[in-house]
Amino acid sequence: MTTKKLGSQTAALASPPSFAGWANVAGKKEGEGPLASTFDYIDKDDTFGESTWEKAESTMQKQALGLALDKAGQAASSLDWLFAGDLLNQCISSSFAARGQDIPFFGLYGACSTMGEGLVLASMVLDGGFGELAAVTASSHFCSAERQYRTPLEYGGQRTPTSQWTATAAGAAILAREGLGPYITHVTVGKIVDKGIADTNNMGAAMAPAAHATITAHFQDTGRSPSSYDLIVTGDLGVLGSELLIELLRRDGISLKAHADCGAMLFDIKGQDVHCGGSGCGCCASVLTGHLLNGMKAGKWKDILFCPTGALHSPTSSFQGESIPGICHAVAISASR
Amino acid sequence: MTTKKLGSQTAALASPPSFAGWANVAGKKEGEGPLASTFDYIDKDDTFGESTWEKAESTMQKQALGLALDKAGQAASSLDWLFAGDLLNQCISSSFAARGQDIPFFGLYGACSTMGEGLVLASMVLDGGFGELAAVTASSHFCSAERQYRTPLEYGGQRTPTSQWTATAAGAAILAREGLGPYITHVTVGKIVDKGIADTNNMGAAMAPAAHATITAHFQDTGRSPSSYDLIVTGDLGVLGSELLIELLRRDGISLKAHADCGAMLFDIKGQDVHCGGSGCGCCASVLTGHLLNGMKAGKWKDILFCPTGALHSPTSSFQGESIPGICHAVAISASR
Numbered sequence: 223m224t225t226k227k228l229g230s231q232t233a234a235l236a237s238p239p240s241f242a243g244w245a246n247v248a249g250k251k252e253g254e255g256p257l258a259s260t261f262d263y264i265d266k267d268d269t270f271g272e273s274t275w276e277k278a279e280s281t282m283q284k285q286a287l288g289l290a291l292d293k294a295g296q297a298a299s300s301l302d303w304l305f306a307g308d309l310l311n312q313c314i315s316s317s318f319a320a321r322g323q324d325i326p327f328f329g330l331y332g333a334c335s336t337m338g339e340g341l342v343l344a345s346m347v348l349d350g351g352f353g354e355l356a357a358v359t360a361s362s363h364f365c366s367a368e369r370q371y372r373t374p375l376e377y378g379g380q381r382t383p384t385s386q387w388t389a390t391a392a393g394a395a396i397l398a399r400e401g402l403g404p405y406i407t408h409v410t411v412g413k414i415v416d417k418g419i420a421d422t423n424n425m426g427a428a429m430a431p432a433a434h435a436t437i438t439a440h441f442q443d444t445g446r447s448p449s450s451y452d453l454i455v456t457g458d459l460g461v462l463g464s465e466l467l468i469e470l471l472r473r474d475g476i477s478l479k480a481h482a483d484c485g486a487m488l489f490d491i492k493g494q495d496v497h498c499g500g501s502g503c504g505c506c507a508s509v510l511t512g513h514l515l516n517g518m519k520a521g522k523w524k525d526i527l528f529c530p531t532g533a534l535h536s537p538t539s540s541f542q543g544e545s546i547p548g549i550c551h552a553v554a555i556s557a558s559r
Numbered sequence: 560m561t562t563k564k565l566g567s568q569t570a571a572l573a574s575p576p577s578f579a580g581w582a583n584v585a586g587k588k589e590g591e592g593p594l595a596s597t598f599d600y601i602d603k604d605d606t607f608g609e610s611t612w613e614k615a616e617s618t619m620q621k622q623a624l625g626l627a628l629d630k631a632g633q634a635a636s637s638l639d640w641l642f643a644g645d646l647l648n649q650c651i652s653s654s655f656a657a658r659g660q661d662i663p664f665f666g667l668y669g670a671c672s673t674m675g676e677g678l679v680l681a682s683m684v685l686d687g688g689f690g691e692l693a694a695v696t697a698s699s700h701f702c703s704a705e706r707q708y709r710t711p712l713e714y715g716g717q718r719t720p721t722s723q724w725t726a727t728a729a730g731a732a733i734l735a736r737e738g739l740g741p742y743i744t745h746v747t748v749g750k751i752v753d754k755g756i757a758d759t760n761n762m763g764a765a766m767a768p769a770a771h772a773t774i775t776a777h778f779q780d781t782g783r784s785p786s787s788y789d790l791i792v793t794g795d796l797g798v799l800g801s802e803l804l805i806e807l808l809r810r811d812g813i814s815l816k817a818h819a820d821c822g823a824m825l826f827d828i829k830g831q832d833v834h835c836g837g838s839g840c841g842c843c844a845s846v847l848t849g850h851l852l853n854g855m856k857a858g859k860w861k862d863i864l865f866c867p868t869g870a871l872h873s874p875t876s877s878f879q880g881e882s883i884p885g886i887c888h889a890v891a892i893s894a895s896r
Contacts, residue, residue, distance in 0.1 A: 230663075318881065326748035330665075330667060347683050350563070352683050414658045414660075536648045547658045
């Protein structure tokens with residue numbers, strides 16, 4: 223067999239897997255934002271009927287998976303593999319969401335890039351001939367993230383202008399070896415990029431160089447260019463991170479004619495007081511499994527490059543003076559194969 | 560292409576990937592134990608020359624990877640993919656170890672089962688035709704784990720009889736699409752199993768049902784039996800967890816003639832005061848990449864079933880009254896293919 227690897231970090235899927243179903247759930251604030259109509263379920267008080275924020279996040283992931291399976295017309299028992307991840311210590315949202323579901327399970331940690339990492343691995347595993355159906359889920363919750371990463375909600379800490387708002391959202395996608403599309407045709411796996419940004423309230427700046435590196439590698443590995451895509455969507459660089467990405471690409475003589483960022487799209491930036499925009503694993507996961515895939519299905523876009531970004535630090539690494547390692551995975555999604 | 564999936568959770572590798580190189584590093588206490596001669600490097604004071612335990616753990620993972628690459632006669636730049644994970648919040652040991660290494664990176668969270676999860680994914684990706692060479696690394700450090708999961712070291716907390724000792728160790732394996740073996744022929748991906756054990760000082764009991772489920776599934780999916788293997792090695796069930804596994808299998812009428820457990824082998828259980836044995840991602844990672852693969856190379860065993868186990872809880876989930884979800888992945892390693 224010849225290798226299906228292109229260049230240094232891209233895989234070309236020989237039989238591009240198809241999105242068989244997708245769904246998302248979101249919190250109250252997200253449900254009041256510009257993408258409200260693209261959410262399958264919006265909770266009225268962000269508890270999702272649970273007694274703790276962590277259990278709420280777990281329930282969100284379970285709900286999103288159940289809804290995506292319904293749309294795909296499949297039962298959980300027909301899934302060959304489940305790839306899942308989140309931001310919480312020891313990824314408990316994912317493990318507890320998968321408990322009792324009886325599906326072979328892969329836990330991932332890619333911070334806010336997790337949805338991309340999961341799609342990359344699920345695509346390669348299905349294309350490799352292993353099984354017929356895989357699910358990818360990712361989630362985040364504003365309240366579980368705030369108390370883990372920052373301060374107790376009750377403290378009411380002031381937020382800096384460059385900060386982003388962790389989305390209360392989860393997304394799930396079902397991939398099938400055969401189907402009607404959209405299809406994942408190429409995946410570019412990110413390398414860790416760290417340009418020395420140490421401000422945990424400016425993660426857009428920390429992640430922009432990783433997005434720049436992966437998008438550049440994707441073009442080099444595949445011979446494609448910005449014009450190959452109707453839309454190039456970054457994960458959650460937010461407003462400032464997006465500007466930095468555009469500037470980094472401009473210096474290379476590359477201009478992205480159609481760029482959007484999930485973090486900048488999820489909220490009404492000024493009206494909802496989210497400073498630089500949304501973030502969290504659930505941000506790009508819910509934008510993909512609503513706005514983006516719905517739009518492709520409706521014929522709005524034919525080719526999208528979906529580029530989730532992640533900041534791979536922890537409070538401990540930051541307290542110890544470390545800068546923030548960034549990563550970005552790129553997933554090429556096409557209406558045809 | 561016909562599917563390479565057997566039964567509900569096993570993948571059969573069409574072109575079994577070969578271990579091209581493997582290496583490990585260990586701390587002082589591990590270096591005084593029964594497996595001392597199987598470690599490539601033993602640090603004299605567990606700092607590995609770093610100023611914090613977290614940085615020490617990151618350095619361990621980097622060292623293990625470097626040594627394994629040396630043994631494989633390969634440069635880091637020839638690696639197609641790196642799969643890595645650890646126990647720390649946001650998996651910082653792995654991300655910081657991979658920083659600056661310029662390798663497409665997949666972050667994993669499978670608790671102490673991480674080495675198994677990484678070998679499963681790397682095998683499927685290589686067998687699927689994606690690239691030629693992949694590395695899998697995992698680590699744990701007694702001191703970084705104690706302060707994250709339990710109490711500050713200086714507190715000198717009393718340990719219960721069922722507790723295990725987090726290994727200060729890291730292991731790295733290089734897998735190649737072609738090579739002289741040993742080979743990974745089958746992988747059985749774990750489902751999450753939770754029988755309601757909530758005592759975080761008895762993780763062997765929490766994980767034993769997962770090991771039981773995965774080993775049983777492996778036999779069912781492949782048509783194999785205990786006699787197919789010269790050795791069936793669980794990850795870190797420890798002494799008590801191993802007894803529980805043997806009892807669970809005995810009730811099904813299955814007897815494992817040759818069973819060993821990495822947690823029970825790593826230390827001199829009584830002489831080194833480790834209660835039920837070793838644990839942590841680095842425990843089975845370092846036993847595989849020393850004692851087990853060296854033994855296979857020396858002709859001691861021809862067929863091994865390597866079954867790392869993980870406990871997927873967090874301090875937060877335990878404080879909220881949750882029980883401990885367990886997982887176990889099984890990797891069939893053979894001297895021939």
